[in-house]
Amino acid sequence: MVKKDKDQSTEKNILNAAREIFQQKGLAGARMQDIADRAGINKAMLHYYFRTKEKLFEVIFQEALEKFLPRLQIIFGEEGSLFEKIELFVGEYIDLLLDNPQIPMFVLNQISTDPETFFSNNFSGNRQIPFQMMMNVFEKEMEQGNIRVVHPKHLIVNIMSLSVFPFVARPMLQRVMGVTDVQYRKFLTERKQEVINFIIHSLKA
Amino acid sequence: MVKKDKDQSTEKNILNAAREIFQQKGLAGARMQDIADRAGINKAMLHYYFRTKEKLFEVIFQEALEKFLPRLQIIFGEEGSLFEKIELFVGEYIDLLLDNPQIPMFVLNQISTDPETFFSNNFSGNRQIPFQMMMNVFEKEMEQGNIRVVHPKHLIVNIMSLSVFPFVARPMLQRVMGVTDVQYRKFLTERKQEVINFIIHSLKA
DNA sequence: GACTTAATTAACCAATTGGTTAACTTTATT
DNA sequence: AATAAAGTTAACCAATTGGTTAATTAAGTC
Numbered sequence: 062m063v064k065k066d067k068d069q070s071t072e073k074n075i076l077n078a079a080r081e082i083f084q085q086k087g088l089a090g091a092r093m094q095d096i097a098d099r100a101g102i103n104k105a106m107l108h109y110y111f112r113t114k115e116k117l118f119e120v121i122f123q124e125a126l127e128k129f130l131p132r133l134q135i136i137f138g139e140e141g142s143l144f145e146k147i148e149l150f151v152g153e154y155i156d157l158l159l160d161n162p163q164i165p166m167f168v169l170n171q172i173s174t175d176p177e178t179f180f181s182n183n184f185s186g187n188r189q190i191p192f193q194m195m196m197n198v199f200e201k202e203m204e205q206g207n208i209r210v211v212h213p214k215h216l217i218v219n220i221m222s223l224s225v226f227p228f229v230a231r232p233m234l235q236r237v238m239g240v241t242d243v244q245y246r247k248f249l250t251e252r253k254q255e256v257i258n259f260i261i262h263s264l265k266a
Numbered sequence: 267m268v269k270k271d272k273d274q275s276t277e278k279n280i281l282n283a284a285r286e287i288f289q290q291k292g293l294a295g296a297r298m299q300d301i302a303d304r305a306g307i308n309k310a311m312l313h314y315y316f317r318t319k320e321k322l323f324e325v326i327f328q329e330a331l332e333k334f335l336p337r338l339q340i341i342f343g344e345e346g347s348l349f350e351k352i353e354l355f356v357g358e359y360i361d362l363l364l365d366n367p368q369i370p371m372f373v374l375n376q377i378s379t380d381p382e383t384f385f386s387n388n389f390s391g392n393r394q395i396p397f398q399m400m401m402n403v404f405e406k407e408m409e410q411g412n413i414r415v416v417h418p419k420h421l422i423v424n425i426m427s428l429s430v431f432p433f434v435a436r437p438m439l440q441r442v443m444g445v446t447d448v449q450y451r452k453f454l455t456e457r458k459q460e461v462i463n464f465i466i467h468s469l470k471a
Numbered sequence: 472g473a474c475t476t477a478a479t480t481a482a483c484c485a486a487t488t489g490g491t492t493a494a495c496t497t498t499a500t501t
Numbered sequence: 502a503a504t505a506a507a508g509t510t511a512a513c514c515a516a517t518t519g520g521t522t523a524a525t526t527a528a529g530t531c
Contacts, residue, residue: 071508086379089295093489103510108490169435170375174295176437184441192442209467214453215460218439222431227423229434230374232381234423236389237397248419255420262414263468276478298519308480313520 072110074100076120079107083121084163087170091118119182122171126183128161129168134191143202144264148257151224155253158228159246165228192217208264216264223256277315279305281325284312288326289368292375296323324387327376331388333366334373339396348407349469353462356429360458363433364451370433397422413469421469428461 069077078100082091093114097104111117136150158165172179199213227234227249235245283305287296298319302309316322341355363370377384404418432439432454440450 087292087294087375089292090379092487094487104489105491105511106509109508112490114489166375166378169438170292170371170378172437173371173375173434174291179437180441188442189444211464212456212460214443215457215464218432218457219428219461219464221435221439222427223424226427226431226434229378229431230426232377232384233374234426236385237393238419239394251417252420252423255417256424259416259420259424259468263464297517299517309519310481310521311479314478317520319519 071100071102071106074102075107075110075117079117079121080124083118084125084167087167087174088114088118089174122168125161125164125168128157129164130188131157134194137191137195137198143198143207144261146198147220147260151220151257151260152253154224155249155256158225159249162228162231162249165225169229211264220260223252223259227252276305276307276311279307280312280315280322284322284326285329288323289330289372292372292379293319293323294379327373330366330369330373333362334369335393336362339399342396342400342403348403348412349466351403352425352465356425356462356465357458359429360454360461363430364454367433367436367454370430374434416469425465428457428464432457 075096078096079091082096082099086092086095091114093107094104096117097107100106107114107117111120131150131154136153137146139146139149141149195217196213199208199216202208203210203213231245235242238245238248240248280301283301284296287301287304291297291300296319298312299309301322302312305311312319312322316325336355336359341358342351344351344354346354400422401418404413404421407413408415408418436450440447443450443453445453
């Protein structure tokens with residue numbers, strides 16, 4: 062039997078619906094019935110295609126994790142000055158999150174809620190490698206006197222914090238700032254340059 | 267009838283247990299039975315003292331929100347140079363979070379999951395005032411040429427991001443960095459000075 | 472010490488929820 | 502067209518879960 066195309070395949074319908082519900086409500090808060098309703102199908106189909114809620118969740122979560130973990134290797138393996146690398150990374154990462162604004166909270170909350178399951182399924186150890194690579198790049202630059210001496214661990218966390226936090230805290234920040242969705246998106250877009258300047262100015266000093 | 271003190275009052279036992287469970291699992295993931303077990307009492311007592319799960323949650327959430335929202339008014343209303351104010355704020359805020367490391371994720375996730383309930387219960391509008399006050403302070407300093415010109419909105423979000431994100435992303439960061447709980451706490455303590463330096467260097471430039 | 476009120480518990484209940492099943496329909500294979 | 506396989510559904514089921522109740526105990530009042 063070959064796949065049919067009413068709207069899309071049923072499987073993709075399910076995944077799209079599951080993505081919305083899980084990302085908004087989390088694993089515990091999501092209801093299989095809600096996912097089925099959003100997908101416009103019978104609840105039994107969810108189990109037909111994915112067996113259990115946990116299995117369906119795992120697909121959505123892995124897909125999100127994949128996007129969330131920045132491809133540091135690629136950018137920090139490339140040519141160019143350190144500042145160019147930082148510029149490239151922050152710009153591309155914020156752009157990625159602008160396309161997937163719910164992912165940071167979704168992923169980080171799930172890990173906080175159930176770290177055991179997460180770490181047994183993922184992180185076979187090789188996740189530390191890009192982190193180490195990044196550390197080395199920074200340390201070399203400091204030895205050469207190209208940037209101010211800061212602890213590389215903190216620098217990396219600073220870069221991540223400045224890029225990711227505005228997405229995690231969006232509802233609260235948007236409210237405190239008193240702006241619309243569109244305005245907040247604009248704010249996030251501005252941040253690309255703003256964060257880059259902020260970091261580079263701090264490192265030049 | 268006067269309160270008795272076996273260990274503490276039953277009500278406080280419940281609140282302590284509820285705090286732990288809710289902060290770890292969130293509203294949807296928490297089980298009333300788990301809270302009762304942790305408090306070492308019968309489940310009916312939870313309803314006897316707090317009527318519903320939502321009411322009990324609300325107490326825990328408000329208490330957490332209170333701690334989480336930085337008392338900007340106090341610090342930015344005080345005397346002292348801008349750099350002193352930033353130093354004071356970051357130092358005290360990170361110290362606060364070191365005592366309550368689960369609060370940021372707990373609060374921010376709840377708001378993300380159910381913003382409607384949150385905004386109807388809180389934020390009668392006066393929450394923007396400290397934000398505006400902080401903006402004004404920064405703008406004046408820029409006019410006087412004391413600091414580099416950056417958009418004050420971004421500066422505020424930068425300060426918050428650098429302070430809060432390492433708590434929100436703790437499980438992931440700790441794993442990537444490959445450190446123990448004790449080492450990560452030390453890292454967070456170091457950050458007080460590190461973040462202050464990072465910000466001030468960026469603004470002096 | 473009798474009596475009232477508060478605190479506590481075990482048992483129970485109704486609703487929700489993840490998951491299953493058996494029948495039915497559609498789609499492909501020959 | 503006959504048959505097999507995959508897709509889909511309504512109805513059902515068992516477990517979980519928030520919440521209630523009636524009975525019991527503890528504590529304070531007179």
